[in-house]
Amino acid sequence: MSNPSPLYADPVEFAATRHRIVINLSGGKDGLIAGAMAMDAARQAGVADRVWTAHASLGPMEWPAVTVDGVRWPSASELAAQHSQALGVPPERHIEVRRTREVNGERVPFDLLTFVAERGDWPWLGRARTCTGPWKTKMVYQAFTPQVRTLRKETDGPLMFANVLGMRADESTDRAAREMWRRTTDNSARVVDEWLPAHQVTTEEVWEWTIDAGLPYHWCYDSHPGAKDRRGSSRCSCSTCTLANNRDLMLSAGRRPRLAELCALVERVRQVPFNPNITMAEIIARSRRRDAPDPGVVVEENEDFERMERDVHAALQKPPTWESKARTGLTTILHTPAGCDGCAVAV
Structure with missing residues (x-):
């Protein structure tokens, strides 16, 4: 696999100093190219055997698999595993983590929307990015704790980790200001340096590299699965990310109407808008207009989603655990045009 030349000095020297290089794969295009660049540096440094890949799953909030005309298009989690193999990482060095909690003595999935x-x-x-730290970073760190304990017996001083992320300057002003290397953890057990190998790679270059290399990418990027036109979602993140642009959110509402309605229910009952600039109710209404982007496919939600749906309804029967400063106190503006079918929650 070929990849763009690193745009920063000494990535090979940096890789050589790491006991573990952890490439975070979301199933999106950016993690793959960042992973390829990190793997290239690791190979040149002779430490490719120290590279692991990790996928922090958001469960039903991720883009799921769909089947169209008898062809099955993989979920974000499945694609992350495929990307790991494409990078040359053995299956036993790819981990998938997902947040759980104990209910009645049993460990069960704890989903982001349930938490919201x-x-x-x-x-x-x-504000507090509750969707990243507890659901992603913390889960990946915990997954490597057993290795830290084992390796520390063989190593003097803390273990040196590289946390490889697919963040790029093209994505936002905030990400443009990020450094290629940033120390995020420094204690007696481990030192973690965040590494953004593809930070200066443009979106056009990402797609050119992906297509030229013949690598798989998620169906959500296309206008419909298999179109190969990259006219769908601009990012393969949480299906209803509060930071997504309006077009992506309208596509999501069209592609996953049950998820959009569930978000609108949370918004209405908790009286806190999905986004400071637009409510989910408004997004749903816009997705139904004639000038809205064609979703291309409508997801048939699975049992995992239905379990989350039940958990969300149960959570909304209780008072919120946090007094949000964004609470509007106005419920009428947060009703979806279609209302709330089957909702037993009182406002």
Whole structure:
């Protein structure tokens, strides 16, 4: 696999100093190219055997698999595993983590939307990013704790980790300001440096590299699965990311109407808008207009989604655990045009 030349000095020297290089794969295009660049540096440094890949699953909030005309298009989690193999990482060095909690003595999935419903607040930019730390970073760190304990017996001083992310300057002003290397953890057990190998690679270059290399990418990027036109979602993140642009959100509402309605229910009951600039109710209404982007496919939600749906409804029967400063106190503006079918929750 070929990849663009690193745009920063000494990535090979940096890779050589790491006990573990962890490439975070979301199933999206950016993690794949960042992973390829990190793997190239690791190979040149002779430490490719120290590279692991990790996927922090958001469960039903991720883009799921769909089947169209008898062809099955993989979910984000499945594609992350495929990307790991494409990078040359053995299956035993790819891990998938997902947040759980104990209920009645049993470990069960704990989903982000359930947490939002319980808390009564959405993760906006500039506020507590409850969708990243506890659901992604913390889960990946915990997964490597057993290795830290084992390796520390063989190593003097803390273990040196590289946390490889697919963030690029093209994506936002905030990400443009990020450094290629940033120390995020420094204690007696481990030192973690965030590494953004593809930070200066443009979106056009990402797609050119992906297509030229013949690598698989997620169906959500296309206008419909298999179109190969990259006219769908601009990013393969959480299906209803509060930071997504309006077009992506309208596509999501059209492609996953049950998820959109569930988000609108949380928004209405908790009286906190999905986004400071637009409500989910408004997004749903716009997705139904004649000038809205064609979703191309409508997801048939699975049992995992239905379990989350039940959990969200149960959470909304109780008071929120957090008093959000964004609470409007106005419920009428948060009703979806179609209302709330089957909702037993009182406002």
